[in-house]
Amino acid sequence: MATLSLRGITKRFGTTQVLHGIDLxxxxxxxxxxxxxxxxxxxxxxxxVSGLESASEGQVLIGGRDVTALEPAERDIAMVFQNxxxxxxxxxxxxxxxxxxxxxxxxxxxERRVAEAAKLLDIGHLLDRKPRxxxxxxxxxxxxxxxxxxxxxxxxxxxxxxxxxxxxxxxxRAEIRRLxxxxxxxxLFVTHDQVEAMTLGDRLMVMHQGRAxxxxxxxxxxxxxxxxxxxxxxxxxxxxxxxxxxxxxxxxALDGGIQLTLPAPIAGAxxxxxxxxxxxxxxxxxxxxxxxxxxxxxxxxxxxxxxxxMADGTALTAKLLGHVPESGELMLxxxxxxxxxxxxETGQRxxx
Amino acid sequence: xxxxxxxxxxxxxxxxxxxxxxxxxxxxGSTHDGATIGRGDVPLLPGTHALENYAQxxxxxxxxxxxxxxxxxxxxxxxxxxxxxxxxxxxxxxxxFAVVFFRFPGRMICFWAIFxxxxxxxxxxxxxxxxxxVNLSLVNTMAGLVIPLIASATATLLFRQFFLxxxxxxxxxxxxxxxxxxxxxxxxVLPLSVTNIAALFVILFIYGWNQxxxxxxxxxxxxLETIIVGLTKMIGGGDxxxxxxxxxxxxxxxxxxPVGVVLLMQRWFIKGLVETEx
Numbered sequence: 001m002a003t004l005s006l007r008g009i010t011k012r013f014g015t016t017q018v019l020h021g022i023d024l025x026x027x028x029x030x031x032x033x034x035x036x037x038x039x040x041x042x043x044x045x046x047x048x049v050s051g052l053e054s055a056s057e058g059q060v061l062i063g064g065r066d067v068t069a070l071e072p073a074e075r076d077i078a079m080v081f082q083n084x085x086x087x088x089x090x091x092x093x094x095x096x097x098x099x100x101x102x103x104x105x106x107x108x109x110x111e112r113r114v115a116e117a118a119k120l121l122d123i124g125h126l127l128d129r130k131p132r133x134x135x136x137x138x139x140x141x142x143x144x145x146x147x148x149x150x151x152x153x154x155x156x157x158x159x160x161x162x163x164x165x166x167x168x169x170x171x172x173r174a175e176i177r178r179l180x181x182x183x184x185x186x187x188l189f190v191t192h193d194q195v196e197a198m199t200l201g202d203r204l205m206v207m208h209q210g211r212a213x214x215x216x217x218x219x220x221x222x223x224x225x226x227x228x229x230x231x232x233x234x235x236x237x238x239x240x241x242x243x244x245x246x247x248x249x250x251x252x253a254l255d256g257g258i259q260l261t262l263p264a265p266i267a268g269a270x271x272x273x274x275x276x277x278x279x280x281x282x283x284x285x286x287x288x289x290x291x292x293x294x295x296x297x298x299x300x301x302x303x304x305x306x307x308x309x310m311a312d313g314t315a316l317t318a319k320l321l322g323h324v325p326e327s328g329e330l331m332l333x334x335x336x337x338x339x340x341x342x343x344x345e346t347g348q349r350x351x352x
Numbered sequence: 353x354x355x356x357x358x359x360x361x362x363x364x365x366x367x368x369x370x371x372x373x374x375x376x377x378x379x380x381g382s383t384h385d386g387a388t389i390g391r392g393d394v395p396l397l398p399g400t401h402a403l404e405n406y407a408q409x410x411x412x413x414x415x416x417x418x419x420x421x422x423x424x425x426x427x428x429x430x431x432x433x434x435x436x437x438x439x440x441x442x443x444x445x446x447x448x449f450a451v452v453f454f455r456f457p458g459r460m461i462c463f464w465a466i467f468x469x470x471x472x473x474x475x476x477x478x479x480x481x482x483x484x485x486v487n488l489s490l491v492n493t494m495a496g497l498v499i500p501l502i503a504s505a506t507a508t509l510l511f512r513q514f515f516l517x518x519x520x521x522x523x524x525x526x527x528x529x530x531x532x533x534x535x536x537x538x539x540x541v542l543p544l545s546v547t548n549i550a551a552l553f554v555i556l557f558i559y560g561w562n563q564x565x566x567x568x569x570x571x572x573x574x575x576l577e578t579i580i581v582g583l584t585k586m587i588g589g590g591d592x593x594x595x596x597x598x599x600x601x602x603x604x605x606x607x608x609x610p611v612g613v614v615l616l617m618q619r620w621f622i623k624g625l626v627e628t629e630x
Binding site for chain 1: 519522524525530531540544
């Protein structure tokens with residue numbers, strides 16, 4: 001139905017620069033999740049796409065049409081807000097029909113579209129109720145319904161799940177994904193929750209301090225994080241980042257004295273200061289591994305998260321299968337295939 | 353327990369009696385003939401002249417000038433109070449809407465200018481206002497009576513505070529829905545403000561109804577006399593006997609519309625409070 005292109009979007013509020021040139025190409029029907037810590041500019045970016053905020057520089061193209069100068073209503077988009085923004089004095093039907101009424105669609109057409117969306121979302125029996133008579137999940141559905149009836153080119157979600165309780169959030173997450181696939185509408189989804197990001201998106205855009213740190217599929221972001229920020233932000237518990245130096249092209253010497261061999265040598269990197277990344281789940285007990293003094297256990301049932309320190313006092317976290325002794329020393333060996341090497345100065349990934 | 357609970361009730365009943373006693377006296381006074389009250393007796397039981405007193409007050413008037421019938425004064429007062437209350441609400445709604453939802457140069461200056469007029473009561477600016485009305489030849493007209501009282505800083509301020517509690521997402525949702533500012537005002541802001549409007553209407557109607565100084569100044573024409581001013585004019589300076597029976601009948605009639613408004617709007621009030629729409 002429509003593609004979305006962002007070209008060199010910047011945003012300044014007075015002298016503070018919030019966005020430093022964001023470029024993004026979204027394919028037709030794709031769901032992009034913009035994820036980042038609070039204050040990284042993700043909501044501002046979404047508001048620029050919606051037209052509620054204007055960019056300082058750059059262009060927004062929806063379906064190839066430059067909409068940078070257009071009002072939100074003219075952009076053919078629909079937005080789901082964090083607090084749903086349902087008008088409290090209107091019934092569910094009126095809430096969903098409001099945008100269509102303003103566009104002067106004929107009444108039978110409005111009724112048909114609302115009925116269809118209501119059926120799709122299973123809220124047909126709620127159409128006469130007021131928002132305050134609905135539960136959180138039902139309000140969420142109505143907010144979705146209001147977006148769907150517009151039949152927009154682009155869906156924008158501004159942290160729509162963060163007001164729901166944990167269980168409902170998981171259900172609604174799956175539902176949003178299913179719905180988006182079924183309707184095939186290009187979507188942008190903003191969240192600060194990395195699990196939401198991983199499960200929902202075709203691709204993720206990890207934002208950090210107003211820049212896109214990485215744009216890639218969830219598995220790629222997890223397997224090949226572009227820099228140390230992405231590496232520590234995605235994945236739970238977060239990645240161990242250990243300072244070291246490239247002793248030889250394929251060997252990293254950690255500051256604590258331990259040497260680890262990479263699966264493939266990195267040409268011409270000898271002597272470079274690096275940060276070695278090891279995910280907690282890629283550490284496994286082995287007699288010839290790194291010694292770790294156990295400090296704290298977090299049993300999760302099938303797995304146990306172990307917090308401890310290496311011989312030189314550097315903190316280390318591991319996620320191990322099965323039972324782990326309460327205290328004492330553990331010998332752990334990282335899986336060499338899953339070692340990540342980053343430049344210590346810039347934080348950028350150094351690929352083999 | 354019962355013994356302890358009785359005293360608050362005793363005090364309450366006593367308070368109610370003290371407050372309602374003058375109204376009772378008025379009510380009783382309006383049922384006797386002029387001579388009874390003129391003798392100096394203050395009767396505490398209803399008399400038999402109610403009908404003729406009310407008929408005289410309603411149709412002919414009484415007092416010093418054998419003046420204006422209450423029916424025309426009531427109509428004038430009603431028109432004035434409704435115009436003032438309605439006008440104040442419309443103007444305050446619109447100006448609060450402008451101050452809260454629009455970003456325009458001098459917005460805060462406008463707001464403070466409105467705010468400062470709160471500190472200027474009608475009495476302070478009554479001479480210049482009178483001069484303006486004379487220059488505009490609005491003396492002795494309903495427009496001259498109403499217009500100087502029609503803007504309200506208090507109501508603007510109250511609506512502003514209420515509008516600030518409307519979540520900004522409503523504005524954004526409306527923008528995406530394609531609703532223009534006035535459409536948003538009509539479809540969202542106004543329905544959400546109904547309770548506040550009802551509450552303010554009660555206060556402003558009574559404010560308008562009880563206006564005394566300004567109508568006294570601007571209206572000389574008997575045909576435009578308001579009931580509050582007319583009532584005081586019925587009471588003489590002591591050189592002749594006052595027709596207290598007719599005056600009291602008029603006072604009772606002057607009392608009824610504000611009471612009616614309070615009773616009527618109270619239902620809206622409570623309805624708005626019970627069904628919190630937010």
